[in-house]
Amino acid sequence: MIGSEARVVVVGASLAGLRGAESLRRSGFAGPLTIVGAEPHRPYDRPPLSKAVLTGAVAPDATGLPNLVALDADWRLGAPAIGLDRTRRIVTLGGGETIAYDRLLIATGASARAWPNSAEGRLAGVHTLRGRDDAQALRRDLAAGPTQVLVIGGGFIGCEVAAACRDLGLPVTLVETGPALLASVLGAHLGAVVQTLHETRGVTIRCNAKVEALEDDGTGRVRRARLADGSAVPADLVVVALGALRNTGWLAGSGLAFDEGGLDCDAQGYVLDEDEQPDTRIAAAGDVARFPHPLYPGHRIALEHWGHAVAQGEHAGRLLAGCEPARYADVPAFWSSQGGITIKSVGLTKGADGVVIARGDPKEGRFLAVYGQAGRCIAAVSFDCARWLPAYAERIAAGAPFPPDAGGVDAGPLTVFAPGFPEPHGSRPGDAARTGKDER
Amino acid sequence: MPERNFGRSADIPLGMSDNSAPSVTGSSPAPSAAGLRVTVDLNLCQAYAQCCYAAPDHFVLKGREALHYDPAPSTGARADIERARIACPVQAIRVENTGTSRR
Numbered sequence: 061m062i063g064s065e066a067r068v069v070v071v072g073a074s075l076a077g078l079r080g081a082e083s084l085r086r087s088g089f090a091g092p093l094t095i096v097g098a099e100p101h102r103p104y105d106r107p108p109l110s111k112a113v114l115t116g117a118v119a120p121d122a123t124g125l126p127n128l129v130a131l132d133a134d135w136r137l138g139a140p141a142i143g144l145d146r147t148r149r150i151v152t153l154g155g156g157e158t159i160a161y162d163r164l165l166i167a168t169g170a171s172a173r174a175w176p177n178s179a180e181g182r183l184a185g186v187h188t189l190r191g192r193d194d195a196q197a198l199r200r201d202l203a204a205g206p207t208q209v210l211v212i213g214g215g216f217i218g219c220e221v222a223a224a225c226r227d228l229g230l231p232v233t234l235v236e237t238g239p240a241l242l243a244s245v246l247g248a249h250l251g252a253v254v255q256t257l258h259e260t261r262g263v264t265i266r267c268n269a270k271v272e273a274l275e276d277d278g279t280g281r282v283r284r285a286r287l288a289d290g291s292a293v294p295a296d297l298v299v300v301a302l303g304a305l306r307n308t309g310w311l312a313g314s315g316l317a318f319d320e321g322g323l324d325c326d327a328q329g330y331v332l333d334e335d336e337q338p339d340t341r342i343a344a345a346g347d348v349a350r351f352p353h354p355l356y357p358g359h360r361i362a363l364e365h366w367g368h369a370v371a372q373g374e375h376a377g378r379l380l381a382g383c384e385p386a387r388y389a390d391v392p393a394f395w396s397s398q399g400g401i402t403i404k405s406v407g408l409t410k411g412a413d414g415v416v417i418a419r420g421d422p423k424e425g426r427f428l429a430v431y432g433q434a435g436r437c438i439a440a441v442s443f444d445c446a447r448w449l450p451a452y453a454e455r456i457a458a459g460a461p462f463p464p465d466a467g468g469v470d471a472g473p474l475t476v477f478a479p480g481f482p483e484p485h486g487s488r489p490g491d492a493a494r495t496g497k498d499e500r
Numbered sequence: 501m502p503e504r505n506f507g508r509s510a511d512i513p514l515g516m517s518d519n520s521a522p523s524v525t526g527s528s529p530a531p532s533a534a535g536l537r538v539t540v541d542l543n544l545c546q547a548y549a550q551c552c553y554a555a556p557d558h559f560v561l562k563g564r565e566a567l568h569y570d571p572a573p574s575t576g577a578r579a580d581i582e583r584a585r586i587a588c589p590v591q592a593i594r595v596e597n598t599g600t601s602r603r
Contacts, residue, residue: 105539105571112568118506122572126537126596367543393543402565404543426564444564446546 061382062163064091068380069151069159070133071141072167072307073097075105075125075366076346076373080165082129083377093133094159096151098140098168098307101192107366109195110217111397114224116203120196141168144314146339163341163380166311166323166331167373170304170347170364175212180274185282186298189217201297202228209233210285210295212271214241216396218301219254223398226261233264233293235271235285238482245405246441248480249415250429253422253443254403261399266293274298304364306348316342322350322362328385329376343376345369354389355438355457356408365394391457395446401425404446407439407456409479416463416474419448428452431479432462506558506570536573536581537596544592554587555580 062068068084070077073095081095097103105123112118136153143152150158172188175181181188185206187198202209202225209225211218214236225232238244240251241258255265270288277283285293308318316339317324317332323344325331329351330338344351346369350362371390379385395404412431418440420427428448431439436459440452455464463474538558540551545567551559558570558577573581578597585593 107542108571112506116505117568118571122506122570124537124572126539126594128594128596367541370541395542397542397566400563400566402542402547402563446565 061088062091062380064089066091066162067160068093068163068165069161070095070165070167071151072165072169072346072348073099073101073103073135073137074167074169074346074369075103076169076369076376077165077167078103078125078127079370079373080167080345080377080380081131081133082127083374084165084381085129085131085377087378087381087383089381093131094161095131095133095135096139096141096153096159097135097137098154099191099193100138102135102137104192106191109192110189110220111224113195114199114202114221115227116199120192120199123192141310144311144316146314146316146342149341161341164343165373165376165380166342166344166348167346167369167376168307168310168348170306172300173302173305175274175300175302177273180282181300183274183276183282183298184280185296186274186300188300189221190304198299202230206230206297208294209297209299210235210271210293211299211301212285213301213303214238214251214265214267215244215301215303216242216398218299219258220396220398221299221301222258222263223261226258226263226399231264232262233266233295234258235269235287235293236265236267237270239267239480241265241267243480243482245409246479247409247412247415247431248482249477250422250441251480254398257399257401257425304347306350306362308348322360323348324360325349325351327352327354327387329372329379329388343379345372345376351388353392353408354387355391355459356410361408363392365392367393391453393453401444402446403441403443404449405439405441406449406453407431407437409439409441409481412438412479412481414462414476415479416476418452418464418466418474420445430455430462430464432476435462436460437462437464506568506572535575536578538569538571538573538581539594540567540569541592541594542567544590546590548589550587550589551584551593554584559584 070081103125108118108123139153141151150160152158172190209232211222211234222232222234240248241254243251271285272288273286275284305320306322311318315333325344326338329343331342347364350360375388393406409431412433414432418430426444428442437455442449547565549561560568
């Protein structure tokens with residue numbers, strides 16, 4: 061246990077940072093605790109920002125996260141960290157202030173990938189969605205009644221935004237470069253199910269299509285998108301949903317190993333320097349942390365999952381408080397609600413060479429799919445049948461044989477399909493980390 | 501089912517937030533207005549809907565498994581919210597009372 065003279069700093073005031081700080085206190089740390097946040101807001105919950113906030117059912121500022129433990133912390137909000145000096149053990153904030161640390165938790169999260177043409181990205185009516193202020197601005201534009209919404213990107217955020225537009229009765233087109241919605245996470249086989257769901261609800265979907273340019277009407281407000289095939293899609297509101305980049309730029313010069321795909325960590329959660337040596341004063345957690353997972357060997361992964369931010373934040377808090385180091389090995393899990401359907405996943409689908417429908421039937425809208433790689437189960441995805449999922453999580457954690465046994469006494473042998481991941485899978489910068497959903 | 505708006509008016513203007521800290525650094529955020537904060541771990545949630553019976557004004561199941569909930573109920577709802585928290589078979593509901601000073 062570290063003593064009460066130690067100074068602990070948490071950089072990042074979102075879910076992982078908050079749960080990490082609580083875990084430090086719960087583990088008995090009684091010394092000074094400083095929490096640094098780039099945004100002026102107290103920690104808030106992100107999942108509603110792409111769902112109930114957009115439909116107006118929940119106010120953008122109503123999603124504050126509960127504090128579960130008294131923190132007695134010094135909050136520095138609205139003050140992004142801009143530098144880390146590990147020799148002097150100080151974090152520098154945007155205003156020039158420096159904060160000394162003896163233990164440091166890095167939980168700076170990720171940012172929405174911007175539209176590559178910055179001038180087009182600044183046109184009125186063009187949005188990205190990551191934070192509460194983004195959601196408030198997007199909600200305001202949606203409530204104003206746009207004529208035609210365009211969503212660029214068929215990942216989880218793009219699908220959830222398109223679903224919210226239909227909830228509001230707005231015409232919406234979704235353009236995706238891949239062969240199907242959610243194809244990089246679920247594969248085209250299940251992506252086709254998602255596509256049918258949204259098409260049935262009135263979303264116009266154009267897959268294998270690429271937006272090349274956003275054009276305005278001469279007044280600086282977006283008017284249409286130009287596609288690679290030369291066609292145009294009219295749009296007076298555009299949501300750019302192209303995934304996320306990890307917030308690691310402030311670590312330049314720190315000697316730590318990072319890029320826009322994450323900050324490298326060892327199996328316990330300590331950060332690694334450029335020589336792959338751990339700095340045992342510093343841990344990372346949440347979206348920003350890229351770590352080795354025992355179930356998915358051979359590469360480090362960074363997960364943008366709500367439950368992961370909680371679990372790894374709590375793990376890092378215990379680690380920094382001086383509890384016995386342990387390996388972080390929670391089975392990844394996420395959920396997404398879109399168009400009235402709840403999609404839940406355990407494990408990671410990346411690298412799967414087969415998928416079976418183990419329970420239910422996609423035609424009936426309720427089913428569970430299991431993904432396998434080299435003869436073992438690596439992931440399971442449920443559509444509106446979450447109660448089956450925990451049993452498959454156990455099989456994934458145990459590396460059980462794939463394909464699994466058929467799910468019912470009346471079921472025949474399971475048919476193994478190709479998952480249909482787009483090729484090349486994971487080729488864009490940052491895609492090594494796109495192993496889950498971009499949900500928060 | 502009609503759309504249900506939770507908590508305070510959803511489309512409040514900027515600057516009217518009761519959940520934001522001052523944007524100055526070096527100070528603790530001002531204490532929040534009295535209220536509750538609720539999150540549900542939707543990884544755990546299996547749509548047993550017990551919360552919807554315990555606190556029907558604050559938890560609604562849409563479709564088969566999509567739980568919609570009020571993340572910021574007023575303190576007047578405390579008894580209902582507590583009943584929902586206890587009733588959850590998978591203990592997925594977390595509640596904080598923000599009526600007290602927070603640091």
